[in-house]
Every structure is written in C-alpha cells, then in structure tokens.
Amino acid sequence: MSGGNAPGPAAHVGEQGKQKTYHKKATGQALQTVKRHSKENELKLFGSCFCPFVQRVWIALELKGLDYQYIEVDPYAKLKLLTDINPRGLVPALKHGDWGCYESNVLLEYLDDLDIGMRLLPSHPRDRAMSRLWVDHVNRNIVPGFYRFLQEQNPAKQIEYAEELKEQGHIMSYVDISVAPWLLRFSRVLHPYRGWPLPDKNSKLGKWIEALESHDAIKNTTSDNILYLDSYERYAENRLNTSQVANAVNAGRGLP
Numbered sequence: 001m002s003g004g005n006a007p008g009p010a011a012h013v014g015e016q017g018k019q020k021t022y023h024k025k026a027t028g029q030a031l032q033t034v035k036r037h038s039k040e041n042e043l044k045l046f047g048s049c050f051c052p053f054v055q056r057v058w059i060a061l062e063l064k065g066l067d068y069q070y071i072e073v074d075p076y077a078k079l080k081l082l083t084d085i086n087p088r089g090l091v092p093a094l095k096h097g098d099w100g101c102y103e104s105n106v107l108l109e110y111l112d113d114l115d116i117g118m119r120l121l122p123s124h125p126r127d128r129a130m131s132r133l134w135v136d137h138v139n140r141n142i143v144p145g146f147y148r149f150l151q152e153q154n155p156a157k158q159i160e161y162a163e164e165l166k167e168q169g170h171i172m173s174y175v176d177i178s179v180a181p182w183l184l185r186f187s188r189v190l191h192p193y194r195g196w197p198l199p200d201k202n203s204k205l206g207k208w209i210e211a212l213e214s215h216d217a218i219k220n221t222t223s224d225n226i227l228y229l230d231s232y233e234r235y236a237e238n239r240l241n242t243s244q245v246a247n248a249v250n251a252g253r254g255l256p
C-alpha cells in the first residue's frame with residue numbers, strides 16, 4: 001500500500017515530472033553502518049533507511065556499541081517477516097533471540113534495560129520520570145507537528161503550523177534520541193519543502209542541532225540528503241495512503 005502512484009498536484013511534481021518515493025536502501029555513512037552490521041546476530045533491528053522512528057533505535061544501538069544485525073525492510077509491503085513481530089506492520093521492530101517487540105520508545109527502554117554500554121535514562125526515578133515527560137511531549141507535539149506542517153497543502157495553514165512547531169522548540173540522552181531524527185529532518189525535509197528557516201548557528205536550537213549532527217551515532221545512521229528529499233515527497237504532496245502516520249494526521253487522530 002505505497003500509494004506512491006497517486007497523481008500529485010502538477011506544481012509539486014519532481015524535476016523530470018516523475019514522482020519520487022521512499023528509498024529502500026541507505027546511502028552515505030548509514031550504508032557503511034548497514035554493511036558493518038549485516039552479519040547474522042541474535043539481536044536484529046528491522047528498519048527502513050528513511051524512517052525517523054527507526055533512527056531512534058538505531059542511534060541507541062550505535063551509542064551503546066551493541067552487537068546487532070540491521071535488516072532493511074519495506075514497511076509498506078507488510079511482509080510476514082515484519083507482521084509476525086509487529087501486527088501493526090510498522091518499523092522499527094526488534095528481535096532478540098526468538099522474542100520480538102516494537103514501538104520505538106519501548107525499544108529504547110528495552111535496550112537500556114539490557115544494561116550494556118552507555119545508559120540513556122538517568123538513574124534517579126524522578127529524573128527518569130522527567131525524561132519520560134519530555135519524550136511524551138516530543139511524541140504528542142513535535143512529531144505530529146512535523147507531519148501536519150509537511151502534509152498541509154494550503155500555504156496559509158502551513159504558516160500557522162510552522163508557528164505551532166516553533167513554540168514546541170524549547171525542549172531538552174533519551175530525550176535527545178527521541179527527538180533527534182525529526183530535528184535532522186528539519187533542514188533535510190521541512191527546509192526544502194516548506195521553507196522552514198535554518199536555525200541561527202548561535203541560537204540554542206542551532207547549537208543543539210550542530211552537536212547532534214556531529215555525533216558519531218547520528219552520523220552513522222544518517223543517509224545522504226537526497227534520500228530524505230525523495231522519501232518525503234509523498235508527505236509533502238500529501239499523496240493518498242502515504243502511510244499510517246500520514247492517514248492519522250489527515251484524520252486528526254493520534255499517531256499509530
């Protein structure tokens with residue numbers, strides 16, 4: 001159910017008049033990471049190279065220096081391989097031995113509970129609770145705000161949604177990882193498609209994004225810019241049945 005063949009408005013059609021769609025293979029530094037983690041391993045991440053929810057889990061695996069196998073899957077093909085782990089057919093999905101689980105934040109906490117490598121959550125229960133509150137804020141406001149802005153076709157509404165997204169910017173390792181994939185897509189997706197301004201390098205947000213961009217775990221899970229530009233054209237044109245996320249945003253429902 002890729003929906004990638006639905007005609008989009010002429011003004012948005014790509015350079016050669018051909019609609020672009022999501023990539024099925026990582027590029028750049030992320031591809032090197034895929035190659036390094038292609039060997040059979042009892043810990044398996046089923047992911048898609050363009051997916052920010054996957055990137056959360058992927059960053060954590062890299063940060064912790066865990067041994068794992070990365071398996072690229074097309075989440076729109078609904079292969080049994082994926083639906084056996086996640087009946088919703090969404091990536092990321094994780095297998096550890098014969099046990100499987102899904103939902104990016106649940107997986108981040110599972111990896112942290114393995115207690116190998118760097119901890120993502122702080123140790124004090126109250127600090128842990130505060131981190132979870134921030135992540136809840138990211139999931140409720142920043143993530144849906146990103147898609148609402150990108151999928152909106154009416155320019156006046158785009159301005160309104162950009163303002164809403166800006167107001168969510170005052171946020172602050174679990175929290176960083178949860179929001180990083182979307183912050184990385186601000187310049188790669190929202191900037192080219194919606195004119196989202198690149199943050200001033202001296203602003204708090206600018207410095208934060210710069211620090212994220214220069215981190216090895218982020219670099220190792222990030223493809224070349226064109227992969228994101230192509231992969232998100234479906235959202236920017238709000239094509240029919242782009243994804244479960246897109247459908248939920250269009251219907252005003254919570255994200256899957």
Ligand SMILES: N[C@@H](CCC(=O)N[C@@H](CS)C(=O)NCC(=O)O)C(=O)O
Binds near residue numbers: 050053102
């Ligand atoms: N709440 C899920 C969302 C995962 C999600 O929406 N993944 C997208 C790819 S970025 C997907 O698998 N889409 C398939 C579809 O929409 O059918 C999580 O945090 O893991």
